[in-house]
Amino acid sequence: MKKIFFSMLVVLFAACGGAKDITVDKLSFEKKSDAFSYNITVPQIKDSGNKNVEELNEELASDAKALIDSIEKGEEDTPEFYEEGFETFKNSFEVTSILMGSYGISKGDAHGYGASQSINIRNKDGRIITFDDVFTKEGEAYLNEQVKAAVQGNSDRVVFTCSFKWR
Known part of the structure; x- marks a missing residue:
């Protein structure tokens, strides 16, 4: 009886433990007109089981939509040309890393500006790493x-x- 209980316990821990299969989908927006051009792709992190990651997904989508609204309205200090994208890396030390980058050119500017940021998620528990x-x-x-x-x-x-x- 103890062997059966122990075997079931091992199976239970094996089924519940281990790394999460973090996947990264994308949310894309693209539009060109005579006044502006944008191509924005933001990550949407799936299967983390973490509330903070779900909130981050909402924030990334909301920020992209707010920027698009500003660009389309032609608000001051918004870019005339804007690109944003990301690349995902599955690391050997059980971290999923997302490198985001953006580049924009404001109206009348000769040079553009760029920015980058990273998001790192520990596969073990789906937590954002700082x-x-x-x-x-x-x-x-x-x-x-x-x-x-x-x-x-x-x-x-x-x-x-x-x-x-x-x-």
Whole structure:
């Protein structure tokens, strides 16, 4: 009887445990007119089972729609040309990373502007990972020292290395 109970317990833990299969869909908007052009694709993260990720999905969609509304109305300080997209990476250390990038040119400007951001989700529990989740205080201090040395020109390093641990 104990063997059967133990076997069922192992099966139960195996079925409930393990990494989540995080998938990333896209939400796309595209329009061209004589006055503006935009091509916006934002991620929609699925299967995380995390309320914060669901809220992030809503925020990304809402922000894209608000920007589109501003562009189409021709509001001041909105871009005349705008592109936004993302790329997804499945890392070997059980993190799904999404790198988002955007580029825009405002009316009358000769040069555009760009921005990037990343979203990292731990597959184990579907939680959004922040800098503090990955780097120890010592690792953060080391990274800051390396960046400072590179900015001041006192470093021959091209690649930064730092220690990290999962919390």
